[in-house]
Structure formats: structure tokens, C-alpha cells
Amino acid sequence: MNFQDLHELLRAELVRRIERGTLTGSRLAQQAGFQQAHISNFLNRRRALSLEGLDRVLAAQNISIDQLLPVELTAAAQVASDDPTETVPVVSASAAMDDAEIDASSVIETLEVSATRLSDNRARASSRNAHWRRFVAIRADAQQAAAMEPMLSPGAIAVLDRHYNSLAPYRAHQPTLYAVRSGAALVVRFVDFDEGRLILRPYSRRFPVQLVPLAAHESPMDYLVGRVCLIFSEL
Structure with a gap:
């Protein structure tokens, strides 16, 4: 940044x-x-x-x-020597969406993040996700990043809090950035809900807003994989 x-x-x-x-x-x-x-x-x-x-x-x-800045941006994953860290697994989009626990075989790489920075995040977990491993990360590909530049660049690592699946704003008067299930894909977007549809908003005006209709038995929490709580842009 x-x-x-x-x-x-x-x-x-x-x-x-x-x-x-x-x-x-x-x-x-x-x-x-x-x-x-x-x-x-x-x-x-x-x-x-x-x-x-x-x-x-x-x-x-x-x-x-x-x-x-709706998320905390940082240029490197460096932490102070006296600050305890937590290992966050970097996984595929499908694992982030569907795996309650992360097997060793699903870990692409790992990221050491300040434990304090993670514990400071507030949770609003859905009943489905309440017992899932809380923090996982994905590395953004070019398609995921293009719609959210300059906030998210290709290759950046986004840490997801999978215990925040609520549409309630995380910070007052600021949009909340989510990882969202869109068909078989995982996209990073700002999200609104209106008239039974999720409204997925990109950051870049070059990309269209997406509308995702919900079935009668579905809720927005079924689509919100988690809140993007940290972005590491130069790893």
C-alpha cells in the first residue's frame, strides 16, 4: 500500500x-x-x-x-520478537469454503501472524461455522484480485475469520470485506442483502455488481465464508 x-x-x-x-x-x-x-x-x-x-x-x-481501509493491510508478516504468533494455514479456495478442519495435506504454505492481532477480532459465527477452525488464509489469484485492486493485489494473502459470517457491519460506517461462495468459486467482495438477494460489490468500477438469489431455505450466512481481517500484500 x-x-x-x-x-x-x-x-x-x-x-x-x-x-x-x-x-x-x-x-x-x-x-x-x-x-x-x-x-x-x-x-x-x-x-x-x-x-x-x-x-x-x-x-x-x-x-x-x-x-x-475496511481491513488491516500490512506489507510483511513480520512480528516483534516478544509477540507470540499463531500459525495460519494458507489453503485452496475449496478448503476455505468447505473444510471445517484443515488437514496437513490441504496446507499449501503457512503464515506466522501476531496472536494478538488475531485474538482482537470479534466473532459472529453461524451455527454451521462455530466449531470450524477459525483462521485460514488464501492467496489471491489474478481473477480474485482484479475486482478488488488496489486493495487486493495478485499473490496477496488474505486471512479469513471464518467465525464472522454475519452481515452486521464489523465497523460502523465502513463496508465489511468478505470471502463469499459464488457457485463453485470463492470471491472477495463487499456484500449487501436486499429482496432475497446477496449483492456482491467489487472495489473496481471496471467490474459489475453480482446478484446472488437465495432459495427459500437459504440465508446469507450460507454464502459468507468469513470476514477478510488481514491482507498481506508483499509475501
Whole structure:
């Protein structure tokens, strides 16, 4: 994660607010003290904002950097020498979706993660997942990453909390990022639920929103594999 990525995260968040009808480009320009054309060019990726301009936009919309990041991003899996660690298995998408326990034969690689960072996560487990191994990880392939760039890059490792299968927001006023069952595939998306359908939202505007209708006997928890609680982007 670098300043260019943060720039894009802010732009995407502002575009989402405009699409939801809670903000307009002209209002944003007025709040931040820019010409409307300047803001329009920024929102449409025709020009970037200076650091001062980014600060003005953040202040105008009362956005902090941590609000732009729905998951904890880290560049390496390094932990302090006095911090106990927990071994998280990196597994296939199918194992993450379907295996309550992770056999040694299913482990592709392992990741040492701060035990404190894992224990700090709050759980909202479905009855199905309550006794599953809680934390597993997947390595994102190009297809999974493309819809979520720059938040998720190809080869990044996403740690999943399989004891969080609720649509209740993990943090107030922030979207929650989930690993979701989509047919036979596992996708990483923001998720809403409306009129009996799961709405799977990508981060990139180049990808369409997916609608997943639920059968009468199904619930959203049947599809939510777990919350993405950590992303390691350079392993």
C-alpha cells in the first residue's frame, strides 16, 4: 500500500458516495474549495490531487485514513520478537469454503501472524461455522484480485475469520470485506442483502455488481465464508 493506492481508495470512496446519492461533485468542490472541473477530473481519473488537495478533501468529507481501509493491510508478516504468533494455514479456495478442519495435506504454505492481532477480532459465527477452525488464509489469484485492486493485489494473502459470517457491519460506517461462495468459486467482495438477494460489490468500477438469489431455505450466512481481517500484500 502506497500513497498512490491511498489516492485511489479515496477517489473510489467518493465515487461510491456520489453513486449512493449522499454527495455530488459540485458539493464536494464547494466543500473543499476547488473548481468543479478540477474535482470532476479527479473523480474520473483524468488528474490527481496534490497532498494538500487530498488533505482538503479528507477534511471536507470528515474521512480519516483508517476509514478508507475496511481491513488491516500490512506489507510483511513480520512480528516483534516478544509477540507470540499463531500459525495460519494458507489453503485452496475449496478448503476455505468447505473444510471445517484443515488437514496437513490441504496446507499449501503457512503464515506466522501476531496472536494478538488475531485474538482482537470479534466473532459472529453461524451455527454451521462455530466449531470450524477459525483462521485460514488464501492467496489471491489474478481473477480474485482484479475486482478488488488496489486493495487486493495478485499473490496477496488474505486471512479469513471464518467465525464472522454475519452481515452486521464489523465497523460502523465502513463496508465489511468478505470471502463469499459464488457457485463453485470463492470471491472477495463487499456484500449487501436486499429482496432475497446477496449483492456482491467489487472495489473496481471496471467490474459489475453480482446478484446472488437465495432459495427459500437459504440465508446469507450460507454464502459468507468469513470476514477478510488481514491482507498481506508483499509475501
